[in-house]
Amino acid sequence: MNHLRYESATGHGIAKLVPHLGQLRIRVFYDFPYLYEGSQAYEENYLQIYTKNPLSIAFLVFDGEEPVGATTGMPLSAESKEIQQPFLDQGMDIDEIFYFGESILLDAYRGRGIGHLFFDVREKHALENGFKTTAFCSVVRPEDHPLKPADYRTNDVFWTKRGYQKQNYSCRMSWLDRNETQETEKELIFWTKEWK
Known part of the structure; x- marks a missing residue:
């Protein structure tokens, strides 16, 4: 762990980290359960959303010059309508919610506590900026999905231990799976934690 380097940025400062974020998203999300077939050009355009809000945060882990992990977050009020709407439908105040984006880490670096660090960094940032919910x-995939690895385990236990609760509301988003020729809609279920 001593050889790893951490870099954090907020708002406009995230722009310099966008290429690394895009590269990592393509590598990590290629695997189950996301099965995402992405391109660097699409990623760099999509990730600009983080540079447009001063309270957005990106936190990256480097091994030398290679990015090996990243996490992001932004106020829910700055997110897309399809992500905001389920919270609005629940009567929640989206101005009080900080929304976590990516939490991605290359296989070789898992099991070292970096996943917890990602949550610590984002939660601290959210609380320091007055948010009441994170x-x-x-993504929801069928149990019998043909590309599901035999040894696959969800992160549900980890998230529950962090104090998050799986909700009964979700959103739908489309992307190109690596075994598809056109984008299809996927369900994404929400997890939340209330801070007193």
Whole structure:
């Protein structure tokens, strides 16, 4: 762990980290359960959303010059309508919710506490900026999905230990799976934690 380097940025400062974020998203999300077939050009355009809000945060882990992990977050009020709407439908105040984006880490670096560090960093940032709820979503895949690895385990236990509760509301988003020729809609279920 001593050889790892951490870099954090907020708002406009995230722009310099966007290429690394895009590279990591493509590598990590290629695997189950996301099965995402992405491109660097699409990623760099999509990730600009983080540079547009001063309270957005990106936190990256480097091994030398290679990015090996990253996590992001932003006020839910700055997120897309499809992510905001389920919270609005629950009567929640989206101005009080900080939304976690990516939490991605290359296989070789898992099991070292970096996943907990990602949550610590984002939660601290959210609380310091007055947010009362933190939230994120995870993709829902059928148990018998043909590309599901035999040894696959969800992160549900980890998230529950962090104090998050799986909700009964979700959103739908489309992307290109690596075994598809056109984008299809996927369900993403929300997890939330209330801070007293």
